[in-house]
Amino acid sequence: MPYFDAASSAPLHPVAREALRAALDEGWADPARLYREGRRARLLLDAARETAAEAVGCRPDELVFTPSGTRAVHTGVAGALAGRRRVGARLVHSAVEHSSVLHAAEAHAAAGGTVAVVGCDRAGRVGAGEFAAALTPDTALAVLQSANHEVGTEQPVAEAAEACRAAGVPLLVDAAQSLAWGAVEGPWSLLTGSAHKWGGPAGVGLLAVRKGTRFAPAGPADEREAGRAPGFENVPAVVAAAASLRAVRAEAVAEAVRLRALVDRIRSRVPELVPDVAVVGDPVRRLPHLVTFSCLYVDGETLLHALDRAGFSVSSGSSCTSSTLTPSHVLKAMGVLSEGNVRVSLPTGTDEADVDRFLAVLPDAVAGVREQLGAPAARPARAPEGASGDVVVDALGARCPVPVIELAKAIAEVPVGTTVTVLSDDEVAALDIPAWCWTQGQEYLGERAERPQRGAAYVVRRRV
């Protein structure tokens, strides 16, 4: 059964499994101890650190293992900010960072720090110039991902790192999504990664802090991992993580070419196969294995269930999915449609035939959800004779994608030049109604807040 959500967690790489099995026998003891079991664990840990450092492009003594990529980000951000406390309390990050960065920034702000957020274009790409312009003299730290986890867009990290160096500001690169594919170029100061994203086991992140970077570990002291990652070292998992990173790197160039072609196929075929769909993210400067698209008039969670029943495991940045009710901050920052959002991220070794099967089942899955929701079947025809415009559609209490569906139905009934006003208290409407107008060639006139608890009124003029 094809699993297409490698960006959440990749299946365990065979090399990781084998290394873990061996290291459970050899590396379970405390590497701080002097007896043979301890020395053996220490040797394994040292060797894993060498391997991981080589893959990251740093010295072994610059790299520590953390319990997760999230913890690496939290520790890295807090430590770098504390290390430069005297310089200032400004943290700069892009609008499309992973939630772990956003949460670290919120904690910094709650503690009295300031946070500056650099936006992105509609492809999700952060401008190197805008990023550089945000580096004020009181900036303690800048954070930029190597590539976006939701839409796959690569960020200009090398240029950002050069700008940071010129400004004397350390750059932390969140390389969680790209480390399987190669080292991060440029003079970055800190780098984070997460083993289960590259086929290593859960429970292992990594944090590199290059020499010369001021760093003051926050929280209680601990002698392990150079004082940067408290708690008993998870040697077997670390060994498996390092071994699998080396293994995926050995296959990376060839596999990137192969998966890039499969993703290109999805990028080009989906809009041909499914009406009213928008493929998002940079088409060229992107991760090889990841593609995201949004489907109008579709509830993301229902679509995910439909695809799951059809045998495909994919993810979604839609607000309508999972436990969170807010739309993906990434799609929001990009200003693109979030409804019916599907992220496909192919694990290494993905079979071409599975991609074709996915393309074969997707149209029916989308059509099924649309039918279930009563979505409009096609682009609006001419309005009925004598129809009056400037109508108001009350979608209060309805969750996405219903407000957009109601809008699309109403637009078909009013003459060109007149307006439809949608009342909605689902905050996603603020993102999806403008995005719908943009994809459908209609004119978005803006929104106005309604009475408290009554959401907003979104005004759209029919153009076509």
Next chain:
Amino acid sequence: MPYFDAASSAPLHPVAREALRAALDEGWADPARLYREGRRARLLLDAARETAAEAVGCRPDELVFTPSGTRAVHTGVAGALAGRRRVGARLVHSAVEHSSVLHAAEAHAAAGGTVAVVGCDRAGRVGAGEFAAALTPDTALAVLQSANHEVGTEQPVAEAAEACRAAGVPLLVDAAQSLAWGAVEGPWSLLTGSAHKWGGPAGVGLLAVRKGTRFAPAGPADEREAGRAPGFENVPAVVAAAASLRAVRAEAVAEAVRLRALVDRIRSRVPELVPDVAVVGDPVRRLPHLVTFSCLYVDGETLLHALDRAGFSVSSGSSCTSSTLTPSHVLKAMGVLSEGNVRVSLPTGTDEADVDRFLAVLPDAVAGVREQLGAPAARPARAPEGASGDVVVDALGARCPVPVIELAKAIAEVPVGTTVTVLSDDEVAALDIPAWCWTQGQEYLGERAERPQRGAAYVVRRRV
């Protein structure tokens, strides 16, 4: 080769290994996802939480998994203190807690909080009454271990928990050393544990926070593990941890009886086999598998190496061992000899014959180190005719156990009633010289600080 350091890390239990193997296949995906692999991981995680909660004696929704026991302590202490910020900023803990508690307390003090430390008796036992007396109205949190990790002494946690309840103060019990043997009794509020201590894998700690306990997670937010343990859940390791906890518990009663007898043999035989040795820790109210003794005139690190060469892996709380140069804070708080300290902690399943072999090789190992260091062979004889007393021994620059060895040699040369003054700049002398006097029946008159950088002068009067 016998491994006798279960208190540092127990070898992986066969049940843990098997559960881990299976869960690597079934539980590698993101348990927050809706597709089948995610649902499977969620089911495994939920089941593991049920199992662990049952063993701990709490509700599943009161228990979260952390990346280590250390992280559980750090998170638990910080969260409980933050949750009771309005009540006060006083943290109470015993003098013999694990370093993770001490470090959490240091961080609290550095942030402006106050810390009260409750002492222990010579057996390492904290008085329930003294503990209760420390609970002032502004006490935000009290911390007490279930049993000591270095000497095995059990603490009066049930009484302490009752006292805390009466005072309206939450009690955090660090149960890292005892969870394999049983649940912690009493109305505790928070509890922490560490899987690799009970034969589970590294990378898993647990934190229970009973309903009604005020708790405000510190640090960046994260939606996983009820917001109390950021980062991707390590489902395979958690499954293995829970399965092995259930397994060791099933064997606990019988195994405790068996290991208790083996430890009793060590406790009684070591002083018979080795001269000038002190077995420390409570002889009755103790962990079944752990015993600690200190050997006069011995360098702990050298003794550990000698035992390692003889095939035995043991630990030491001596200052002379491992990377840290300060003596064990536990032995210091107890006021017992720290030199030549050996901790034996038997893993479940330890063979009786291995314990006997250990007792067979120990005397020669100790004698060898003593010979190497030029230790006095026996108790001091009568001083030579015409010897003068009140001598000064300059042991400046010498590391433990040399100052004590020099003292023992000098005592043999002075008449009863006169004094030997030892100059030493090794801070361990402050612990070991009084302890030596106590074990040897000599009179410790006290110490006085010498000029800065010159350590102290320790004055001993010959009595026997």
